[in-house]
Amino acid sequence: MASTGAADEWAERKDFLVTISDNAVRTSADLYQEVQHFYGRQMRYLDDNHIEAWAATFTEDGVFSANAHPEPQVGRDNIVAGARKAAAALAEQGIQRRHWLGMVEVAEAADGTVVARSYALVYNTPRGGQAAVHLSCSCEDVLVREDGELKVRTRRVTRDDLLP
Amino acid sequence: MASTGAADEWAERKDFLVTISDNAVRTSADLYQEVQHFYGRQMRYLDDNHIEAWAATFTEDGVFSANAHPEPQVGRDNIVAGARKAAAALAEQGIQRRHWLGMVEVAEAADGTVVARSYALVYNTPRGGQAAVHLSCSCEDVLVREDGELKVRTRRVTRDDLLP
Amino acid sequence: MASTGAADEWAERKDFLVTISDNAVRTSADLYQEVQHFYGRQMRYLDDNHIEAWAATFTEDGVFSANAHPEPQVGRDNIVAGARKAAAALAEQGIQRRHWLGMVEVAEAADGTVVARSYALVYNTPRGGQAAVHLSCSCEDVLVREDGELKVRTRRVTRDDLLP
Numbered sequence: 149m150a151s152t153g154a155a156d157e158w159a160e161r162k163d164f165l166v167t168i169s170d171n172a173v174r175t176s177a178d179l180y181q182e183v184q185h186f187y188g189r190q191m192r193y194l195d196d197n198h199i200e201a202w203a204a205t206f207t208e209d210g211v212f213s214a215n216a217h218p219e220p221q222v223g224r225d226n227i228v229a230g231a232r233k234a235a236a237a238l239a240e241q242g243i244q245r246r247h248w249l250g251m252v253e254v255a256e257a258a259d260g261t262v263v264a265r266s267y268a269l270v271y272n273t274p275r276g277g278q279a280a281v282h283l284s285c286s287c288e289d290v291l292v293r294e295d296g297e298l299k300v301r302t303r304r305v306t307r308d309d310l311l312p
Numbered sequence: 313m314a315s316t317g318a319a320d321e322w323a324e325r326k327d328f329l330v331t332i333s334d335n336a337v338r339t340s341a342d343l344y345q346e347v348q349h350f351y352g353r354q355m356r357y358l359d360d361n362h363i364e365a366w367a368a369t370f371t372e373d374g375v376f377s378a379n380a381h382p383e384p385q386v387g388r389d390n391i392v393a394g395a396r397k398a399a400a401a402l403a404e405q406g407i408q409r410r411h412w413l414g415m416v417e418v419a420e421a422a423d424g425t426v427v428a429r430s431y432a433l434v435y436n437t438p439r440g441g442q443a444a445v446h447l448s449c450s451c452e453d454v455l456v457r458e459d460g461e462l463k464v465r466t467r468r469v470t471r472d473d474l475l476p
Numbered sequence: 477m478a479s480t481g482a483a484d485e486w487a488e489r490k491d492f493l494v495t496i497s498d499n500a501v502r503t504s505a506d507l508y509q510e511v512q513h514f515y516g517r518q519m520r521y522l523d524d525n526h527i528e529a530w531a532a533t534f535t536e537d538g539v540f541s542a543n544a545h546p547e548p549q550v551g552r553d554n555i556v557a558g559a560r561k562a563a564a565a566l567a568e569q570g571i572q573r574r575h576w577l578g579m580v581e582v583a584e585a586a587d588g589t590v591v592a593r594s595y596a597l598v599y600n601t602p603r604g605g606q607a608a609v610h611l612s613c614s615c616e617d618v619l620v621r622e623d624g625e626l627k628v629r630t631r632r633v634t635r636d637d638l639l640p
Contacts, residue, residue, distance in 0.1 A: 176342075176505075177340075177341045177342045177344070177345040177346075177505045177509070178505045180345040180348070180349060180505070181341070181345060181505040181508040181509060182505075184508070184580070185508060185580075185581065185582070187579065188578075188579040188580050188581045188593075188594070189581055191579055192579065192581065192593070192595075244612070244636040244637075244639055246579075246595050246612050246636065247579075248578055248579060248595060248597075249579070250352075250412055250414060250578060251351065251352040251355055251356065251410075251411075251412060251413070252348070252349070252352050253349065253352045253353055253356065254349070265352075265356070266352070267356075267410050267412060269412075269435070269443075271597070271609065271612045273612045273636035273637050274637070275637065275639065276637055276638075277637055278637070279597075279609050279610070279611055279612035279636060279637065280609060281435065281443050281444060281445060281609060282443070283443055284408070284410050284435045284437045284443035308408040308410065308437035308443060309408075309437050309438070309439065309440055309441055309442070309443065310440075311408055311439060340506075341504075341505045341506045341508070341509040341510075344509040344512070344513060345505070345509060414516075414576055414578060415515065415516040415519055415520065415574075415575075415576060415577070416512070416513070416516050417513065417516045417517055417520065418513070429516075429520070430516070431520075431574050431576060433576075433599070433607075445599065445607050445608060445609060446607070447607055448572070448574050448599045448601045448607035472572040472574065472601035472607060473572075473601050473602070473603065473604055473605055473606070473607065474604075475572055475603060
């Protein structure tokens with residue numbers, strides 16, 4: 149049962165769920181829009197193939213994990229290598245990909261760390277072809293501030309089709 | 313003519329349309345993000361099968377109506393019963409559903425009641441299968457505050473495929 | 477290579493990209509939500525066939541250009557004429573269209589002009605039929621204020637399927 153699987157997974161991580169729920173209402177409009185804005189910029193960098201700019205949206209020691217990958221990508225260099233490989237594959241196939249993050253939830257910890265959850269949809273459009281939904285996912289980020297700017301310290305992407 | 317049908321329906325309810333239009337610009341950023349945030353949380357509860365938490369986002373006397381249902385669901389208990397039935401059917405089919413609300417419009421009445429309109433997309437992902445758009449809808453909510461938190465007092469969902 | 481094509485195009489217009497990037501973090505929450513709100517209202521007008529209300533969201537001398545059109549539509553009258561033609565075709569086909577703008581980026585110039593970028597998805601739902609993604613696009617707007625309200629002075633829509 150897919151949705152029960154998702155619920156089970158969250159139940160195991162109750163601390164995180166509780167954090168988001170308890171603090172959500174108290175998040176400032178400033179922070180909420182900043183996270184939305186950050187996602188707009190970050191995904192555009194990736195989708196428009198500005199990989200260096202995209203890489204700079206992660207901390208140097210950033211970690212990217214996904215239920216589609218056997219191992220997390222650890223460190224900006226590895227995250228960039230993964231992105232370059234994916235971008236090359238898309239370019240070869242002539243596909244313009246667009247990542248949409250939405251249904252954003254944001255909570256701020258006492259130490260200034262920001263926890264954000266969102267839904268993610270990935271759309272593919274082949275050159276001269278029909279746009280289509282490629283994947284539906286959930287995304288959980290821990291964001292930190294460096295020189296005033298938000299950066300992803302950890303990102304966990306859960307593809308809905310791979311839920312237990 | 314589908315879109316004319318939608319326009320006709322809104323024309324009949326001009327009071328509502330005017331309320332949104334006249335007040336939209338004056339809605340505070342705080343309220344706007346609060347509604348967005350509320351939707352992120354509320355839909356996640358539903359999609360991750362936290363039905364009790366989801367139920368608590370409606371008032372005790374909440375009403376859920378839809379052009380797909382012959383009768384509205386009246387009261388939190390009936391809304392919960394409907395959600396449980398839908399969740400069980402999805403679990404049996406092994407489908408992870410995701411509700412996206414977007415293109416949000418918000419207006420606040422003098423008495424503090426909040427009127428919100430949005431577009432809604434429902435995505436289904438079968439376990440091991442391909443994500444796909446299931447439905448495109450419009451959603452109109454009347455939100456009220458209980459102990460400082462927004463709750464849905466009335467929700468009306470209009471499926472685009474069932475427009476006259 | 478579709479994504480490289482997109483990157484090339486942006487590279488040519490580096491001024492715009494830099495403007496968005498440099499100012500994005502500093503955009504106020506008020507302006508960001510105002511642009512989101514504006515898009516919710518504007519697209520609803522179009523999709524619900526309130527063409528006059530939609531037209532009023534452009535300046536009198538507004539320009540709408542798209543990589544799908546050989547020539548830009550110049551002036552509100554021409555933009556309205558284009559919208560009426562499109563609406564009539566959809567009505568004849570019995571299609572309810574919904575425009576979603578998301579992943580919004582906003583920057584404000586010193587003169588108060590607002591530059592906004594977003595992703596755009598167009599969904600079609602035939603009466604009694606299946607909702608589906610029709611197009612994936614990028615949208616770049618220059619917004620100006622008239623009597624306090626945002627209006628589109630220039631809009632450029634780039635369909636992903638038509639990228640070089």
